[in-house]
Amino acid sequence: MSESNHDPRFVHLSDAHIGHRQYGVKKRRDDMYMSFNTSVYEAVEESEVDFAVFGGDLFHNKNVNARALSDAEEGLSRFEDADVPVVAVRGNHDANLYKEDLNWLEYLHSRGKLILLEADLSGEEAAFEKHDFDDPGTSSGYVDLDGVRVFGLQYLGQRTSDSLSDVADAIEKVNEEEGEPEATILIGHFGVEGHIPGMGGGISFNALEPVEEVVDYLALGHLHKKYSHGNWVFNPGSLEAHDTRQAQWELGYFIVDVEDGEISSEFHESKRRPFFQINFEVDAHDSPDELESAFAEEVEEHLSDLEKVQRKPHFQRSGEKRDPVIDLRLEGLLQFNRSRLDTDSLREIVEEKTGALYVNLNDATESKETASIIQELDGGEDAVRNEQGQIDRGKLESAVFQRLAGQDSQYGEKEEDVADTLSVVKKSVLADENPESVAETIKKRRRDLFDQGGDQE
Structure with a gap:
């Protein structure tokens, strides 16, 4: 000792x-x-x-x-x-x-x-x-x-x-x-x-x-x-x-x-990098331009609060401020098609106004089309929400595919397998796989599901 x-x-x-x-x-x-x-x-x-x-x-x-x-x-x-x-x-x-x-x-x-x-x-x-x-x-x-x-x-x-x-x-x-x-x-x-x-x-x-x-x-x-x-x-x-x-x-x-x-x-x-959260509700904005304009104004309103967060203990030993990590959460019901929501532009607005080291974007919005589909699903919202109450895109996609498959009597009780096949094909297409490879995947899955033999198209 x-x-x-x-x-x-x-x-x-x-x-x-x-x-x-x-x-x-x-x-x-x-x-x-x-x-x-x-x-x-x-x-x-x-x-x-x-x-x-x-x-x-x-x-x-x-x-x-x-x-x-x-x-x-x-x-x-x-x-x-x-x-x-x-x-x-x-x-x-x-x-x-x-x-x-x-x-x-x-x-x-x-x-x-x-x-x-x-x-x-x-x-x-x-x-x-x-x-x-x-x-x-x-x-x-x-x-x-x-x-x-x-x-x-x-x-x-x-x-x-x-x-x-x-x-x-x-x-x-x-x-x-x-x-x-x-x-x-x-x-x-x-x-x-x-x-x-x-x-x-x-x-x-x-x-x-x-x-x-x-x-x-x-x-x-x-x-x-x-x-x-x-x-x-x-x-x-x-x-x-x-x-x-x-x-x-x-x-x-x-x-x-x-x-x-x-x-x-x-x-x-300890001396550490600051984090800051911005929540933005999309409901009241009818177009992408209107949404981006309102979003920029709201980010401006947060700057004084961000200034407080960047104080000690977040200073470097030199006394300089550290650029923050920004958690950006989008919430609410989109009033236009989701494909028109430019999340990259929203990130750029945050980076320009806050000097953020990184913008971690969580898109928890729903579109009108999605809300309508959810209400028609078996189990409603509970079937596609995760433990945090957010829409689980994977669950939603699977539920929609299964619903579509269930509407066709030829699939019998195999709508879950058909829905899984549709999800696999979608991922393959988004990954830019060879079209012939995607087609072969569809053929094999169909043979496995319905036992129709190798020559069926």
């Missing part, structure tokens, strides 16, 4: 998602690196932490490319240069739930860039192996740093809840054998229920009770929202927002002090 002549201080951060090229935009990939690297800089240079704990999802993709690995190593090297050990666990984005090969966190552990912790759950009882700085292997179970003992629990998905009692027993066993530390930390990659409305699957407070008996600080990752519970459960959220909803949340990292076994934490917001 390393010794310190002052009370230990650590930074708790999580969910950097390095390598996430959101929307295919290069600058969004750069944002993931910048928010991570800036947070590391602030923790080291401004807060002067003694060590760091990371709650998982360092990377966004399991197949890490060279650029993402380089970005991660640069941030970790800043910790290394300041002699600040980094202790981490595996998140669901970092590696497969069931191990198949050496993952990138194990690679970083073996090179001394971080200390990867995980519980050994292979036997009848859970166990934690002490970290050996001279022979680290590919992972460890726990590590002692500045009088604080840190344990790690890797991402287990639905198995997490069933494992917590055994994990608590294993922690207690280590502390009994090795002596009680000044404070005990458990890092885990899972969410606690009740902190994000409408999101299920979190761990219940009852399941956490065994852990509470033996842990002073539960350092979580996974949910991209900052929350805490009972002055012992802490989740800092992601370092970058990954959609407009997340952009409304506090996101960042905790600076935590341990004094005489007592925990005190201070939250710091």
Whole structure:
């Protein structure tokens, strides 16, 4: 156990998602690196932490490319240069739930860039192996740093809840054998229920009770929202927002002090790119020109609110504003044929007026023709709407094709198969497939459905 002549201080951060090229935009990939690297800089240079704990999802993709690995190593090297050990666990984005090969966190552990912790759950009882700085292997179970003992629990998905009692027993066993530390930390990659409305699957407070008996600080990752519970459960959220909803949340990292076994934490917001949402109702506009004119005016009206969103913590370290990501949602009943709705023109209006890095357009409008068809379908609107209440274009197309097929008696009870064939043919035509290939697909499907033989046309 390393010794310190002052009370230990650590930074708790999580969910950097390095390598996430959101929307295919290069600058969004750069944002993931910048928010991570800036947070590391602030923790080291401004807060002067003694060590760091990371709650998982360092990377966004399991197949890490060279650029993402380089970005991660640069941030970790800043910790290394300041002699600040980094202790981490595996998140669901970092590696497969069931191990198949050496993952990138194990690679970083073996090179001394971080200390990867995980519980050994292979036997009848859970166990934690002490970290050996001279022979680290590919992972460890726990590590002692500045009088604080840190344990790690890797991402287990639905198995997490069933494992917590055994994990608590294993922690207690280590502390009994090795002596009680000044404070005990458990890092885990899972969410606690009740902190994000409408999101299920979190761990219940009852399941956490065994852990509470033996842990002073539960350092979580996974949910991209900052929350805490009972002055012992802490989740800092992601370092970058990954959609407009997340952009409304506090996101960042905790600076935590341990004094005489007592925990005190201070939250710091990370510097990240702003998101902004524009909703536009199309109902009142009778022509495309009228719609575009009204749309441009409405975007103008949003600029003052956008200005507020672009303030801190969204500034770059230079103090300059970052161009926003705009979520544009079109809603309502179109008063003209859908083919005349120029969404590219609407995107250009937003980009010109807001300087947006990217405009993510969600077209949730319905045309009069669509509304009429929906009312005539079996099941009405419920048959073609998704869980968010939006028209599912795939379901609508399938329902229309099936209805058309059902009107022809020669198809008997095979209208679903005929509808599927029509959908396949449509996709083939839109993909500019060879007409002869499309015709052959139709012939084969018809033979399979009606057993008419190979010579039928």
